Amino acid sequence: MLDAGCxxxxxxxxxxxxxxxxxLLPAHFSAFDLTPLMLSRFREKxxxxxxxxxxxxxxxVLALDQLPATWHEYDLIVSAAMLEYLPKARLVEALAGLRRRLKxxxxxxxxISQQSIWMNWLIRRWWHANLYTRAELEAVLEQAGFTTRHFAKFPAPYSYLNWWGHVVIARC
Structure with a gap:
């Protein structure tokens, strides 16, 4: 399992x-993040x-060659609330790089954060991140080589998060 942007x-x-x-624990967990301070806080936990x-x-995530050479052939890669901070023009590149690390x-x-009036104020203006519609995500995931895409919802008791973002399960 790989946590991309942990x-x-x-x-x-x-x-x-x-x-x-x-x-059902996997044999190995891997995690990376761009920010050393975040990794330090993770280590504290x-x-x-x-x-x-x-x-x-x-x-x-835009320079995955920095990862250890053994970091490939993952059963599962998860990315939560990270890719919206990339320039929209580079999202396909990041997704394709992650896809290549999957089995x-x-x-x-x-x-990932979704486009809405509330998120425009909170995410785009306050956090300076991008927002995505379902159609935009469908297009970039297809361009990145994911042939199967399923949009899911957060289950109870976390269903309040459905106003925030998309949950996408993708395979190639």
């Missing part, structure tokens, strides 16, 4: 806990909530 580790920690509860077999590095039958899960 930040402070929320996604990795939640996924690890969910998989552990189901006795790991003291209280360790994730065995986790490897973390500082890297840019042929691997799954990519994307959580």
């Amino acid at each position: 930040g402070t580790g929320a996604t990795t920690l939640a996924l690890h806990a969910a998989l552990e509860a189901r006795h 790991l003291v209280r909530r360790p994730v065995p077999h986790l490897e973390m590095v500082a890297a840019d 042929p039958d691997g799954t990519f899960v994307l959580f």
Whole structure:
């Protein structure tokens, strides 16, 4: 499992806990983020909530050659609230790079901010990030080589997050 843009580790920690509860832990977790401060905060959390077999590095999703050579053939890659910070013109490049790190039958899960009046104010103006419509995401995922795309919803008790963003499950 690879967490692309792991930040402070929320996604990795939640996924690890969910998989552990189901006795489905993968052999290895990988995570990268561009910001060393975020990785430092993630490491602090790991003291209280360790994730065995986790490897973390500082890297840019637009320069995946910085990742360790062994970081490929993932069953699952997750990216949460990171890709909206890239220039829109480079989103296909980032998605294609992540797709190339998946196993042929691997799954990519994307959580990304959606276009809406509320998110325009909160995400675009305050956080200076991009927002995406479903049609835009369909197009860039197809250009990046994902042949199967499914848009899902956050389940209860997290359904309030549906006003924030898209949940996309993609395969190639």
